[in-house]
Amino acid sequence: MEHQLTPSYRPLYQQIKEALLTRIVSGDWPPGTFIPSESALSKEYGVSVGTLRKALDALAHENVVIRYQGKGTVVATHDTDRSLFQFFHLVGLNGERSLPISRVLIRQRRAARSEEASVLGLAAGEEVVHIRRVRELDDRPALLEDLVVSAIRFAGLEREPEPLPNTLYQLYQQRFGQSVAQAEERLFAVAAGPQDQRYLSVSPGMPLLEIRRIAKDLQGNPLEYRVSRCETQHHCYLNQL
Amino acid sequence: MEHQLTPSYRPLYQQIKEALLTRIVSGDWPPGTFIPSESALSKEYGVSVGTLRKALDALAHENVVIRYQGKGTVVATHDTDRSLFQFFHLVGLNGERSLPISRVLIRQRRAARSEEASVLGLAAGEEVVHIRRVRELDDRPALLEDLVVSAIRFAGLEREPEPLPNTLYQLYQQRFGQSVAQAEERLFAVAAGPQDQRYLSVSPGMPLLEIRRIAKDLQGNPLEYRVSRCETQHHCYLNQL
DNA sequence: GAGTGGTCTAGACCACATC
DNA sequence: ATGTGGTCTAGACCACTCT
Structure with missing residues (x-):
């Protein structure tokens, strides 16, 4: 009925992804720092780990963030x-x-x-x-x-x-x-x-x-x-x- | 102990992905045809839908296959x-x-x-x-x-x-x-x-x-x-x- | 051993296409 | 109404890193 350019439906993991990106851009987590663990973030945002993981995976795929198994997730720097x-x-x-x-x-x-x-x-x-x-x-x-x-x-x-x-x-x-x-x-x-x-x-x-x-x-x-x-x-x- | 170049561990979804790719390459599913649904394939290979989905997503990301919500998954052709x-x-x-x-x-x-x-x-x-x-x-x-x-x-x-x-x-x-x-x-x-x-x-x-x-x-x-x-x-x- | 990300599962529900 | 892929959940277990 309404004219809306943005799809009425917005996946949760995309919203989470944008929220995380905002915090990175704002300098909350400067490049090179480790961000909180998946479980910590999932609790903070009140979503399942799977959903939060999907958001982080998307950011990793766009080279915003790098994931290290066993260590954590770090905001990408240009010295790698x-x-x-x-x-x-x-x-x-x-x-x-x-x-x-x-x-x-x-x-x-x-x-x-x-x-x-x-x-x-x-x-x-x-x-x-x-x-x-x-x-x-x-x-x-x-x-x-x-x-x-x-x-x-x-x-x-x-x-x-x-x-x-x-x-x-x-x-x-x-x-x-x-x-x-x-x-x-x-x-x-x-x-x-x-x-x-x-x-x-x-x-x-x-x-x-x-x-x-x-x-x-x-x-x-x-x-x-x-x-x-x-x-x-x-x-x-x-x-x- | 042993010298092995390939990691001893090989994720299931990668094995599934390669199996599917083989069937595509062999001409089993020619370009332009719809492959069986996720649930059908997951039963055939005896894995969960999630795992099979991860394999298909990887193939989709490499432009081997295209996914259409509500319709199915089709082998990519060069006429798109x-x-x-x-x-x-x-x-x-x-x-x-x-x-x-x-x-x-x-x-x-x-x-x-x-x-x-x-x-x-x-x-x-x-x-x-x-x-x-x-x-x-x-x-x-x-x-x-x-x-x-x-x-x-x-x-x-x-x-x-x-x-x-x-x-x-x-x-x-x-x-x-x-x-x-x-x-x-x-x-x-x-x-x-x-x-x-x-x-x-x-x-x-x-x-x-x-x-x-x-x-x-x-x-x-x-x-x-x-x-x-x-x-x-x-x-x-x-x-x- | 404790903590991290990576894999795998089973199931519920949503959006979309088709009949 | 049915079947498809897309999202979301909760939980188990694995591989890796560090102490």
């Missing part, structure tokens, strides 16, 4: 191997993964460009922190990266002491309480420009892989906009379907 | 939208998806090249069927595709009547009983060559996105090796993380 490679898809031609080394070229606070503002959901002219860096793989410059984040949500990022960790998402989480949970990447093939030639030492017009990533927090709000240009002579982008 | 877009990641610049139209340029049976043989796990000199086609998106040539499959597993593919469906995996499944379940794609940026210029009508040296896909069957054996070159002025490759 597993979590690291969720967002890093560049591998060697033989499929081997290695960790990049970063060198920061630019770090400044400035007004957002229109594309950046629309992607990040900022008002026109709002400020962002812009970081440009080169990332080396196997002692060879492989990636030229430009990224912007809201200067309000990441207040002081432009003054963070060097060196910045090369896994920036860890810094976002520890210093600013912002957890990157999901992302969408759009890939293009582009010709190398002057900046690319200089920092990636490629010849002019060389085809590069351009990766435009929008990183989002636990609730799906955009956190970071990142454009990476990558040379694909020695590496490639690997996607498992 | 859901399954279609598992492997097709090209979208318009605004994120909208449209279905490509294909035109076959080459269809021949020939000896495998060394790279193809090693990727597909064939002996040197074994025969493959090679298909080259152009795929159009929104009335514009967007993709130049070369793919090879074993001429033994796909005996007669080179003589299949035109037109070939543009969703080839559907044909693989219906005519040859081969289901593509997973794939890995490696992405590169390359410069357009003579063939690309001709069929994609791009200028020489234009950067193109090259996608090298290895498609695998339900057991993980390579089925098809496909190299696609794509123009990224009007489309891009979208990946959700």
Whole structure:
């Protein structure tokens, strides 16, 4: 009879899942801490262990939480191997993964460009922190990266002491309480420009892989906009379907 | 005491899952058919419904099977939208998806090249069927595709009547009983060559996105090796993380 | 031994599709 | 009305970790 967009019925375990997620997002349980046991939580929420387990399993499947048999359930951090490679898809031609080394070229606070503002959901002219860096793989410059984040949500990022960790998402989480949970990447093939030639030492017009990533927090709000240009002579982008 | 690589303990629901998968792979339940209900299967295997459900849920999560509340569980086919877009990641610049139209340029049976043989796990000199086609998106040539499959597993593919469906995996499944379940794609940026210029009508040296896909069957054996070159002025490759 | 998550069971009830 | 998958419960037992 009524017009309702949300289904009239909402499974209990989903409600529990959202309640738990809220407590994680709010900082009640910071990343790296063990949350109460299944039985404790099931009593607290007045549901059966099975239902609570289903909620936790869903969160584990979304990489919000990691379960360890015999130990407990911990809020995910970005310093675990597993979590690291969720967002890093560049591998060697033989499929081997290695960790990049970063060198920061630019770090400044400035007004957002229109594309950046629309992607990040900022008002026109709002400020962002812009970081440009080169990332080396196997002692060879492989990636030229430009990224912007809201200067309000990441207040002081432009003054963070060097060196910045090369896994920036860890810094976002520890210093600013912002957890990157999901992302969408759009890939293009582009010709190398002057900046690319200089920092990636490629010849002019060389085809590069351009990766435009929008990183989002636990609730799906955009956190970071990142454009990476990558040379694909020695590496490639690997996607498992 | 003993050295055993496989964990001594093997959950019941995993054994059930493998048993069901075997029956699907063997052609006992062809794609598109409804398999027996949960209660029927739980009786057949002598396990509780909950355990059987966990096995089916795992298969559903791997896109082997699709569950419909109130109707039943059906073996996945490649003619469903859901399954279609598992492997097709090209979208318009605004994120909208449209279905490509294909035109076959080459269809021949020939000896495998060394790279193809090693990727597909064939002996040197074994025969493959090679298909080259152009795929159009929104009335514009967007993709130049070369793919090879074993001429033994796909005996007669080179003589299949035109037109070939543009969703080839559907044909693989219906005519040859081969289901593509997973794939890995490696992405590169390359410069357009003579063939690309001709069929994609791009200028020489234009950067193109090259996608090298290895498609695998339900057991993980390579089925098809496909190299696609794509123009990224009007489309891009979208990946959700 | 005590506590955690992982598996398995049996049964009740709900939402959905079909007849 | 019947049958299907989806949710929820309560309880038993197993495997793992730590003390």
